[in-house]
Amino acid sequence: MVKFELDYFVLFVLLIIATVNGGIEGVIKVNYKFSGSERTLSALKSHDEKRHLRLLAGVDLPIGGTGRPDSVGLYYAKIGIGTPSNDYYVQVDTGSDIMWVNCAGCDQCPRRGYHGLELAFYNQKDSLSGKVVYCGHQFCKDVNGGLVSGCYSNNSCYFRESYGDGSYSMGYFVEDVVQYDLVSGDLQTNSTNGTVIFGCGGTQSTDLRSSDDALDGVLGFGKSNTSMLSQLSSSGKVKKMFAHCLDGKNGGGIFAIGNVVKPKVTMTALVPNQQHYNVNMTAVEVGYQLLNLSSEVFTNGANEGVIIDSGTTLAYLPEAIYGPLVKKILSWQPDLRLRTVHDEYTCFEYSESVDDGFPQVNFQFENSLSLRVRPHEYLFPFEDLFCIGWQNSGSLSRDKWNLTVFGDLVLSNKLVLYDLEKQAIGWTEYNCSSSIGLKDEITGSVHLVGAHSLSGASSLTAQMALTFLLLVALLQYSLFSGQS
Numbered sequence: 001m002v003k004f005e006l007d008y009f010v011l012f013v014l015l016i017i018a019t020v021n022g023g024i025e026g027v028i029k030v031n032y033k034f035s036g037s038e039r040t041l042s043a044l045k046s047h048d049e050k051r052h053l054r055l056l057a058g059v060d061l062p063i064g065g066t067g068r069p070d071s072v073g074l075y076y077a078k079i080g081i082g083t084p085s086n087d088y089y090v091q092v093d094t095g096s097d098i099m100w101v102n103c104a105g106c107d108q109c110p111r112r113g114y115h116g117l118e119l120a121f122y123n124q125k126d127s128l129s130g131k132v133v134y135c136g137h138q139f140c141k142d143v144n145g146g147l148v149s150g151c152y153s154n155n156s157c158y159f160r161e162s163y164g165d166g167s168y169s170m171g172y173f174v175e176d177v178v179q180y181d182l183v184s185g186d187l188q189t190n191s192t193n194g195t196v197i198f199g200c201g202g203t204q205s206t207d208l209r210s211s212d213d214a215l216d217g218v219l220g221f222g223k224s225n226t227s228m229l230s231q232l233s234s235s236g237k238v239k240k241m242f243a244h245c246l247d248g249k250n251g252g253g254i255f256a257i258g259n260v261v262k263p264k265v266t267m268t269a270l271v272p273n274q275q276h277y278n279v280n281m282t283a284v285e286v287g288y289q290l291l292n293l294s295s296e297v298f299t300n301g302a303n304e305g306v307i308i309d310s311g312t313t314l315a316y317l318p319e320a321i322y323g324p325l326v327k328k329i330l331s332w333q334p335d336l337r338l339r340t341v342h343d344e345y346t347c348f349e350y351s352e353s354v355d356d357g358f359p360q361v362n363f364q365f366e367n368s369l370s371l372r373v374r375p376h377e378y379l380f381p382f383e384d385l386f387c388i389g390w391q392n393s394g395s396l397s398r399d400k401w402n403l404t405v406f407g408d409l410v411l412s413n414k415l416v417l418y419d420l421e422k423q424a425i426g427w428t429e430y431n432c433s434s435s436i437g438l439k440d441e442i443t444g445s446v447h448l449v450g451a452h453s454l455s456g457a458s459s460l461t462a463q464m465a466l467t468f469l470l471l472v473a474l475l476q477y478s479l480f481s482g483q484s
Helices: 008-018 041-057 138-144 228-234 319-330
Strands: 028-032 075-081 086-093 100-102 158-162 168-185 188-204 217-220 241-246 253-257 259-262 267-269 281-286 306-308 315-317 339-341 345-348 361-365 369-373 379-382 385-388 390-392 414-419 424-429 435-439 446-450 467-472
Touching: 138 168, 168 446, 188 228, 241 259, 253 435, 253 446, 281 319, 315 319, 319 390, 339 385, 369 424
Parallel strands: 086 217, 100 188, 253 467, 315 390
Antiparallel strands: 028 075, 028 467, 075 086, 075 168, 100 217, 158 168, 168 188, 241 253, 241 414, 259 435, 267 424, 281 361, 339 345, 345 385, 361 369, 379 385, 414 424, 435 446
16 A cells, blocks of 8 residues: 555645535446547557556556457446445456545546446445544554554544555545345345445546546455455455456456355465565466576566556566567567557567467466466557567666566456465466356355346446456355345
8 A cells, every 4th residue: 555645634634625615525246447449559558557657656546458458448346335325336456455436525526437427426424324434443553554643533534545647536434334246146146235444535636537437436456454355354254365257358257256166276376575466477488488588587676576467458578578578479470570659569460360370478487377378369459460468668667667567468368366365366267258166165055156247327338338247255154144
């Protein structure tokens, strides 16, 4: 988490100014934010650059996309909050921890967002189960790393979620009931709920107020104990495990919380003392031939290992890996006429099947885990060209220099499992339009969880709504105590 740089007095004054006209007053279904929209390569790179700034700052906005580099996409979930429950569309984000939504009194927040979606504003006073979180609450101490000067026990616990590109959301924490779906049988769910502390955003920076792509907030799935996943786990609601399967062929996929037992997934340990989901890479294989790389190229100092991030579209490699990798790939077609598009993308004309004309790439990790990327996954079409999806992080600015990040370019069409209880992550190639098996820890039964479509608001047509369903399994003995 980003530490708050403003003291509480300044935050208090800013919040009063921002709310003078009225005060600042869950399955979870997930949808593509930019599905079907054509994006320029410059916009694509800009999206990822901002993403990596946020990663380094410990905070992030988007998670995932269509898995197609020529059509940047963000995933968002439909969740219910409050009593009575109201629906909110929030970006699903494995790179940050806090969940926050826009609140009543945010007069500068847009009223309509992506594709005319009518945005909702949370008001704690309208919810029978909502209440303000004060500075004396343990959550407030945890999220700030201890007591904060000027934050007294009877004051509201304020937050400022800052991003590396200068954008931010600011407000105060509240506690309320979040609605989500319990897996009750094969491809069946029942609605249930759990109490979660989240941010009530009263002020957003200009970047977050754009009506072109605005949503109601962010749902963090990071590693911190302040995430919604960690909060539900600590109350005995769920296992601290989740998985996603992004369908790069048909759109949509699966997102589930719980113990996935089908299919079997090989796991590798997360790199300790890292803020994100980092894993140790050991070798790179191109067309069944190992690249001659030094072991030092697989570590990046403070950002050791590879960051697994479905919020990034492409894949970023340090110069020491990128150079030999691209050289080896292009050696399979030595007569290609290469072009540079937008001063940063290596592209070429090719009329045959790329899967027949170029090599597969295999990345090797600890515990014999490998990640295969086929040519049609790392070569993406742009107008009448094919462009290379691998990007050289060694040519980026200093704060992102030689960062290794694997995004949807390599994560699509794979079931990725995050086990925070064992501090491990793994994946396997999978048909993301099918189903997975989720174990009920109470009964021992295994239930199927499948890919679903979210109809969303009327403005989100079927063509735009490439979707998937986030299903939550309650796994402890207190499973049914929180159901509504």
